Amino acid sequence: MTAVNHLFTVCALFAFTSASVPLTWHLTEASSWNAGTCLFIFWSGLSSLVWFVNSIVWDGNIVNWTPAWCDVSTRIAIAAVVGIPASMLAIQRRIYYMVRTSSSNETVNQRRRALAIDLLIGLALPILNMILSVIVQGHRFDILEDVGCYPAIVNTSLTYFLVTLWPIFIGIAALVFTALNLSYARNHRHSLDSWLECTPSQLLTFSSYRRLVILGFSAFVLSFWLSVQDLALQITAGSVAWPGWTVVHADFGRVDQVPRGIWAAGGKDSGLAVELRRWVSVWCALSAFALLGTTREAGERYRAFGRMILRAVGGKSDQRGDGSGDIKR
Incomplete structure (x- = not known):
C-alpha cells in the first residue's frame, strides 16, 4: 500500500503546482466574475498541498511530529470539503446571472456587490463550517498512517446539520446552476457569442464559458x-x-494514531472514503488546470512568458558580449 501513497504524493504535488498556473493570471486580471474561479483553484490547490505534505511526513508512520500543523491542516481539510462545491456554486451562479442580464457594462457598485456575494459563498461559508465543526469535534485530531492528520468528528445527530449536509445542499445548488448554464449555452449560442464579444474581460470567452460549466459538472x-x-x-x-x-x-x-492496516480495514466503504477524501482535492485541482490552463488563451500566455524569459536571457548575453568586446579592445 506504500506504493499507493507514493503515487498520491506525486499526483498531489503536480496538482498543486499545475493549479497555481491559471490562478496567477486569474488573480492579476481579477474582475467581478472570476472570483469563484480563483476560490475554486485556491481550495482545491490548498487542500492538495496539505494532503501532499501529510503524505510525505506520515509516509509509513503515525508519529505525532507536528501537532500545530495538524491543528491547521485538519481545519483546512474541513473547510475545503465545503469550499470546493461552494466556489463552484459561486462560478455557476455568477455566469448564470451575467449572461441573462447582459451585465458587461456593470457599474462599480454592481461589481462590488457581485464580488461580495461570491466571497460570501465561496469563502465565508467554508470558514463558517470550519468553525462550527469544532462543536462536534471529539478530540484534537487523528493521525492515519500515510494519510496524516485527519479531522476527528464524532457521529452525533448534530453533526448532520453542522458538517455533513453542507456540501450536499451546496452541491445540489451548484448542479442546478450548471444545468441551466449548459442548457443556455446549447439553446442560445448566437446570442451568447454576441454578448461575450462585448465583455471587457478577455478571460471570459465562449471556450472558457463552456469549460467552466464542464468544470462545474x-x-x-x-x-x-x-x-x-x-x-x-x-x-x-x-x-x-x-x-x-x-x-x-x-x-x-x-x-x-492509527496504522493503515486498521483504518483501511475499518470497513470497505470507510477505508475507501478516507482514501478518496484526499484524492478528490487532487482531481479538482487537476481538472482546474486541464480546463483552464490548456486553453488557447493559456497557450498565448505561456508563449508570452517564454518570450519574456528569452529576452531577459538574451539581454544578459548581449551585455556580457559587449563587456568582453571592450576588454579585448
Whole structure:
C-alpha cells in the first residue's frame, strides 16, 4: 500500500503546482466574475498541498511530529470539503446571472456587490463550517498512517446539520446552476457569442464559458458523491443523540494514531472514503488546470512568458558580449 501513497504524493504535488498556473493570471486580471474561479483553484490547490505534505511526513508512520500543523491542516481539510462545491456554486451562479442580464457594462457598485456575494459563498461559508465543526469535534485530531492528520468528528445527530449536509445542499445548488448554464449555452449560442464579444474581460470567452460549466459538472460528480457517501456511512454507523458539549469534549486533547492496516480495514466503504477524501482535492485541482490552463488563451500566455524569459536571457548575453568586446579592445 506504500506504493499507493507514493503515487498520491506525486499526483498531489503536480496538482498543486499545475493549479497555481491559471490562478496567477486569474488573480492579476481579477474582475467581478472570476472570483469563484480563483476560490475554486485556491481550495482545491490548498487542500492538495496539505494532503501532499501529510503524505510525505506520515509516509509509513503515525508519529505525532507536528501537532500545530495538524491543528491547521485538519481545519483546512474541513473547510475545503465545503469550499470546493461552494466556489463552484459561486462560478455557476455568477455566469448564470451575467449572461441573462447582459451585465458587461456593470457599474462599480454592481461589481462590488457581485464580488461580495461570491466571497460570501465561496469563502465565508467554508470558514463558517470550519468553525462550527469544532462543536462536534471529539478530540484534537487523528493521525492515519500515510494519510496524516485527519479531522476527528464524532457521529452525533448534530453533526448532520453542522458538517455533513453542507456540501450536499451546496452541491445540489451548484448542479442546478450548471444545468441551466449548459442548457443556455446549447439553446442560445448566437446570442451568447454576441454578448461575450462585448465583455471587457478577455478571460471570459465562449471556450472558457463552456469549460467552466464542464468544470462545474465534473467537480460536482466527485465532491457530491463523496459527501453522500459520508452521509450514508454516518447513517449506517448509527449516530447518537447530541450528549452535550462537556461530554463530547471531555478528552479533547487526545490524539489517536492509527496504522493503515486498521483504518483501511475499518470497513470497505470507510477505508475507501478516507482514501478518496484526499484524492478528490487532487482531481479538482487537476481538472482546474486541464480546463483552464490548456486553453488557447493559456497557450498565448505561456508563449508570452517564454518570450519574456528569452529576452531577459538574451539581454544578459548581449551585455556580457559587449563587456568582453571592450576588454579585448
